[in-house]
Amino acid sequence: MGRLGGAGLLAIGVACWLARDDFGSRAQHGVLWGMLTYNVGACVVLAFAGSMARMSGVALWPAVLLHAALTVWCAAHLRASGSNA
Numbered sequence: 001m002g003r004l005g006g007a008g009l010l011a012i013g014v015a016c017w018l019a020r021d022d023f024g025s026r027a028q029h030g031v032l033w034g035m036l037t038y039n040v041g042a043c044v045v046l047a048f049a050g051s052m053a054r055m056s057g058v059a060l061w062p063a064v065l066l067h068a069a070l071t072v073w074c075a076a077h078l079r080a081s082g083s084n085a
Contacts, residue, residue: 029078032078036075043067
């Protein structure tokens with residue numbers, strides 16, 4: 001399961017890399033929505049693991065903060081591109 005998840009993350013990374021210069025395009029809009037969905041899900045799952053499931057690790061809460069920051073970044077870019085579309 002971990003390798004399958006890693007392959008999915010690699011695919012998301014490649015899609016983001018290839019759409020990085022498509023400012024305001026439908027492709028960039030779709031990639032931003034996909035990244036927003038992923039980061040919200042990752043933030044919720046990791047926060048649940050740390051608070052309710054009592055899992056811990058040195059990188060757990062920094063990962064939650066990273067995904068929360070990426071969620072805010074994606075939402076801000078979607079909002080900015082939504083006003084241009």
